Amino acid sequence: MKTITIIGAGLAGLSAxxxxxxxxxxxxxxxxxxxxxxxxxLAEGGINAALNTKGEKDSPREHFEDTMKGGCCxxxxxxxxxxxxxxxxxxxxxxNLGVPFALDGSELDLRNFGGxxxxxxxxxxxxxxxxxxxxxxxxxxxxxxxxxxxxLCHHEFKELIIENxxxxxxxxxxxxxxxxxxxxxxxxxxxxxLNGLFGEATTGTTQNTGNAAAxxxxxxxxxxNLEMIQYHPTTMQISGKRMLISEAARGExxxxxxxxxxxxxxxxxxxxxxxxxxxxxxxxxxxxxxxTLRDECGEQVYLDMRELSENxxxxxxxxxxxxxxxxxxxxPMKEPVPVEPGIHYFMGxxxxxxxxxxxxxxxxxxxxxxxxxxxxxxxxxxxxxxxxYGGKIAAxxxxxxxxxxxxxxxxxxxxxxxAADGVTDKYMQSALKQGLGIVRDEKSITxxxxxxxxxxxxxxxxxxxxxxxxxxxSAKERKESRGAHYRxxxxxxxxxxxxxxxxxxxxxxIDISFRKxx
Amino acid sequence: xxxxxxxxxxxxxxKNSYWQSFMYSSDSENDTVAxxxxxxxxxxxxxxxxxxxxxxxxxxxxxxxxxCGACAMRINKVxxxxxxxxxxxxxxxxVVLEPLKKFPVIEDLIVDRSIMFENLKRLKxxxxxxxxxxxxxxxxxASRCLQCGCCLEVCPNFISDGKFAGMSxxxxxxxxxxECSDAQKKEISDIYKKNIYAGxxxxxxxxxxxxxxxxxxxxxxKSNAIAVWKHxx
Numbered sequence: 001m002k003t004i005t006i007i008g009a010g011l012a013g014l015s016a017x018x019x020x021x022x023x024x025x026x027x028x029x030x031x032x033x034x035x036x037x038x039x040x041x042l043a044e045g046g047i048n049a050a051l052n053t054k055g056e057k058d059s060p061r062e063h064f065e066d067t068m069k070g071g072c073c074x075x076x077x078x079x080x081x082x083x084x085x086x087x088x089x090x091x092x093x094x095x096n097l098g099v100p101f102a103l104d105g106s107e108l109d110l111r112n113f114g115g116x117x118x119x120x121x122x123x124x125x126x127x128x129x130x131x132x133x134x135x136x137x138x139x140x141x142x143x144x145x146x147x148x149x150x151x152l153c154h155h156e157f158k159e160l161i162i163e164n165x166x167x168x169x170x171x172x173x174x175x176x177x178x179x180x181x182x183x184x185x186x187x188x189x190x191x192x193x194l195n196g197l198f199g200e201a202t203t204g205t206t207q208n209t210g211n212a213a214a215x216x217x218x219x220x221x222x223x224x225n226l227e228m229i230q231y232h233p234t235t236m237q238i239s240g241k242r243m244l245i246s247e248a249a250r251g252e253x254x255x256x257x258x259x260x261x262x263x264x265x266x267x268x269x270x271x272x273x274x275x276x277x278x279x280x281x282x283x284x285x286x287x288x289x290x291x292t293l294r295d296e297c298g299e300q301v302y303l304d305m306r307e308l309s310e311n312x313x314x315x316x317x318x319x320x321x322x323x324x325x326x327x328x329x330x331x332p333m334k335e336p337v338p339v340e341p342g343i344h345y346f347m348g349x350x351x352x353x354x355x356x357x358x359x360x361x362x363x364x365x366x367x368x369x370x371x372x373x374x375x376x377x378x379x380x381x382x383x384x385x386x387x388x389y390g391g392k393i394a395a396x397x398x399x400x401x402x403x404x405x406x407x408x409x410x411x412x413x414x415x416x417x418x419a420a421d422g423v424t425d426k427y428m429q430s431a432l433k434q435g436l437g438i439v440r441d442e443k444s445i446t447x448x449x450x451x452x453x454x455x456x457x458x459x460x461x462x463x464x465x466x467x468x469x470x471x472x473x474s475a476k477e478r479k480e481s482r483g484a485h486y487r488x489x490x491x492x493x494x495x496x497x498x499x500x501x502x503x504x505x506x507x508x509x510i511d512i513s514f515r516k517x518x
Numbered sequence: 519x520x521x522x523x524x525x526x527x528x529x530x531x532x533k534n535s536y537w538q539s540f541m542y543s544s545d546s547e548n549d550t551v552a553x554x555x556x557x558x559x560x561x562x563x564x565x566x567x568x569x570x571x572x573x574x575x576x577x578x579x580x581x582x583x584x585x586c587g588a589c590a591m592r593i594n595k596v597x598x599x600x601x602x603x604x605x606x607x608x609x610x611x612x613v614v615l616e617p618l619k620k621f622p623v624i625e626d627l628i629v630d631r632s633i634m635f636e637n638l639k640r641l642k643x644x645x646x647x648x649x650x651x652x653x654x655x656x657x658x659x660a661s662r663c664l665q666c667g668c669c670l671e672v673c674p675n676f677i678s679d680g681k682f683a684g685m686s687x688x689x690x691x692x693x694x695x696x697e698c699s700d701a702q703k704k705e706i707s708d709i710y711k712k713n714i715y716a717g718x719x720x721x722x723x724x725x726x727x728x729x730x731x732x733x734x735x736x737x738x739x740k741s742n743a744i745a746v747w748k749h750x751x
Binding site: 041134139154423 | 530546548549550552553556560562578579580581582583585586587588601604624625630631632635638639642643644645646648649654655657658661662663664665690693694697698
């Protein structure tokens with residue numbers, strides 16, 4: 001009997017597990033903590049689908065075009081086509097699972113989101129991720145009771161088992177007992193973004209360590225577009241992390257301003273008359289970095305939500321308001337909120353084709369850990385969609401994978417002492433932040449690479465340093481500005497770089513190449 | 519700011535717990551218990567109040583913004599989230615951290631809450647048919663449950679190997695009751711009556727404890743109306 005191992009129990013992992021179970025396929029769902037602790041519960045603003053409930057003549061075709069354009073033509077067209085065409089079905093499926101999406105009459109309500117002209121984002125206030133997760137966890141439980149989904153909670157991924165170039169399983173460790181276990185069969189990685197490489201500078205969770213991605217990179221799994229890191233325009237510093245203020249704040253009418261010669265200046269509205277405050281995230285974050293450097297402008301950007309109606313606060317953003325009051329002591333109904341761009345999403349990651357296969361036979365990946373759908377910049381509302389759709393496709397592909405003659409099931413392994421990360425992380429995070437800011441140049445990237453190389457020579461066992469180096473080298477080799485990757489020394493977009501940056505670890509060194517996109 | 523943090527620790531596999539104290543100092547007024555634990559663990563050498571070097575403090579965390587429930591623990595005897603407890607707001611001189619007591623301790627502040635998830639499976643908390651989608655507000659409120667276990671910690675009726683699954687199962691049952699189709703209503707009502715309504719002593723000790731601020735009383739009232747008294751939703 002086929003068994004698929006899924007690493008990560010957030011949206012992508014749950015989607016893969018439910019899809020496999022629906023087909024009667026047994027899967028093992030491995031996660032360090034329960035699904036309730038996954039980063040997916042933090043997703044806020046909504047999920048995109050061209051449902052056209054607002055009489056705006058929206059269509060999956062336009063959703064496709066906006067996604068491609070938002071990603072600066074760096075995503076796989078065929079994959080994005082699948083994503084956007086399937087979006088309405090996915091949202092309807094979620095509705096049937098009981099996700100309490102906002103309604104407008106009997107139809108699903110839609111809100112505006114960045115980089116999209118039409119209302120296309122289905123939402124549940126500003127807690128859409130949590131609502132979707134609760135419903136999907138309940139759905140998965142149904143299959144757990146049938147033993148089709150077998151959960152291995154408090155387990156962490158260690159490495160792939162690769163034989164003759166094929167992934168035949170993986171090694172996981174029980175964090176309660178340190179007992180190692182081999183799980184045989186196809187593997188789907190759904191391990192989330194690479195937040196751990198940047199420490200407290202991101203809006204993500206501490207559980208998204210990047211350890212799994214680092215381990216598989218060392219084992220020869222190709223990574224794509226690692227330099228593409230999304231800085232979300234509206235984040236705030238709270239104790240120990242950046243906290244996101246959802247794009248829904250601007251979707252519902254919030255405006256960004258800076259003080260210019262002491263006067264309020266809604267710079268996005270003046271500088272980008274077409275998009276205003278709902279330009280794609282890369283555009284706004286870059287503009288925020290630039291206006292605050294001007295002599296006539298102040299250093300702080302504010303999000304002004306004072307004009308939003310009471311109805312919007314009550315019915316669409318009450319949770320967001322509570323959060324800002326709780327963490328900052330600022331009531332956004334009455335006062336503007338100081339905001340800064342913060343690291344929010346990784347467009348790059350494990351490189352997969354439109355079937356979510358990696359370069360290693362038998363290994364699949366889905367969700368934020370992958371490079372797929374979002375190109376050089378992700379549109380708000382496309383992350384949850386990408387995770388759910390990606391998880392589904394990955395599972396279907398893994399099911400189709402040829403029957404292997406390799407062992408199936410589990411074996412217990414010798415207990416192994418796990419190497420502690422130690423304080424290396426702190427130095428690595430600091431170097432990456434220096435090299436991979438909103439604005440980059442050869443000098444800052446090269447300095448960061450040198451720092452990482454020094455750390456690597458001291459700690460040769462730390463896989464994350466290799467991945468960090470690959471990330472920086474990808475940024476160095478892409479000598480243009482595109483989407484989230486802005487180089488002050490190469491400010492133009494160049495056609496020759498309309499390709500995927502492929503990073504691969506070969507014979508102990510990092511190889512970077514540019515590959516034509518399908 | 520300087521605070522003494524006293525932690526009830528237990529080594530993995532060992533039977534006895536022991537107390538160990540640390541001094542934590544910070545320039546930031548906003549540091550939470552979670553920040554303190556992170557910073558203590560990130561120091562090159564972790565030194566206790568008596569000057570002894572010791573192993574890292576084992577605890578669970580994830581989102582650090584009270585949306586995931588991972589870091590639930592007893593803080594000065596009250597079950598709450600470490601990431602939602604600001605140090606300067608703690609009136610007592612010493613910040614006392616203990617693992618939740620209703621669950622088996624794995625190590626230091628980490629407890630095994632798997633019984634909560636086993637209970638949800640035992641109670642068959644899922645929809646067998648498409649949702650009817652007419653309970654949006656209540657479903658929203660109920661879906662916010664973090665499954666952190668704080669409500670179970672204070673509940674006089676919940677014991678981990680008992681039949682009553684507690685309010686953390688009650689929230690999710692309330693979601694199903696407000697969303698399910700008429701065809702599934704009886705089945706879910708029976709689950710509610712047998713496992714939540716019958717076991718809950720209505721002490722409402724969980725009221726006000728929920729870190730997510732879920733209106734538990736409202737959900738009980740609504741669930742009783744649907745499942746027990748058969749009023750309309």
